[in-house]
Amino acid sequence: MEKPVFLIGFMGSGKTTWGKKLANALSVPFIDLDHELVNKIGMSIPEYFQLHGEAKFRELEKEMLLEQENRVGILSTGGGTPCYFDNMDWLLSHGTVLYLKHSPKSLFNRLSNSDIQKRPALQGLQGEALLAFIESKLNERAIYYDRAHIVIDQINTSLEDLVALVK
Numbered sequence: 001m002e003k004p005v006f007l008i009g010f011m012g013s014g015k016t017t018w019g020k021k022l023a024n025a026l027s028v029p030f031i032d033l034d035h036e037l038v039n040k041i042g043m044s045i046p047e048y049f050q051l052h053g054e055a056k057f058r059e060l061e062k063e064m065l066l067e068q069e070n071r072v073g074i075l076s077t078g079g080g081t082p083c084y085f086d087n088m089d090w091l092l093s094h095g096t097v098l099y100l101k102h103s104p105k106s107l108f109n110r111l112s113n114s115d116i117q118k119r120p121a122l123q124g125l126q127g128e129a130l131l132a133f134i135e136s137k138l139n140e141r142a143i144y145y146d147r148a149h150i151v152i153d154q155i156n157t158s159l160e161d162l163v164a165l166v167k
C-alpha cells in the first residue's frame with residue numbers, strides 16, 4: 001500500500017470499526033481523525049462544540065486533516081470531514097477514498113443503538129426526529145460522499161472483499 005486509505009461516511013456507518021479491521025488485516029497503522037482531534041484539544045467533541053461552536057471545530061478538523069499529509073495506513077474521518085472547505089478534493093488527491101454507504105433507515109437503526117451523547121449533532125434526537133435529521137443531512141452530504149473512489153454497500157461486503165479492493 002503506497003497511499004493511505006481514507007474511510008468516509010455518515011455518523012454510525014462503521015468507519016472506526018471497519019477501519020481497525022481493515023488495518024489489522026493489511027498490517028498497516030490505523031488512524032482515527034476524531035481521536036487525534038480529541039487528543040489535540042484535550043476535551044471531548046461535544047464539549048468543544050459547546051465551548052467554541054461548530055465553525056471552529058470545522059477549522060480544527062481541516063488543520064488535523066492537513067497534518068495527515070504523509071501518513072500511511074487506514075485513516076477514518078469524522079462524518080462531516082469531507083463536506084467542508086475543499087476537504088473532499090484534498091482526500092481524493094492524497095489517497096484512496098472509500099465511502100461506507102448506508103440507507104437512512106440502516107443508519108437510523110445503527111445510531112439508535114449507539115451512544116448518541118458522543119455526537120453533538122444528534123443530541124436530543126430520537127425516533128421520527130432522528131430519522132428525519134439523518135435523511136436531510138445525508139441528502140445534503142451525498143454530493144460529497146458520492147465522489148469517493150470506491151463506494152461500499154457495507155451490508156453486502158465482506159472484510160475480504162474490502163481488503164482485496166484496497167490492497
Ligand code: S3P
Binds near residue numbers: 081119121
Ligand atoms: C460529525 C461526526 C463525528 C464528529 C463530530 C461531527 C458530523 O464523527 O466528527 O461529532 O458532523 O457528522 P463520527 O462520524 O466518527 O461520529
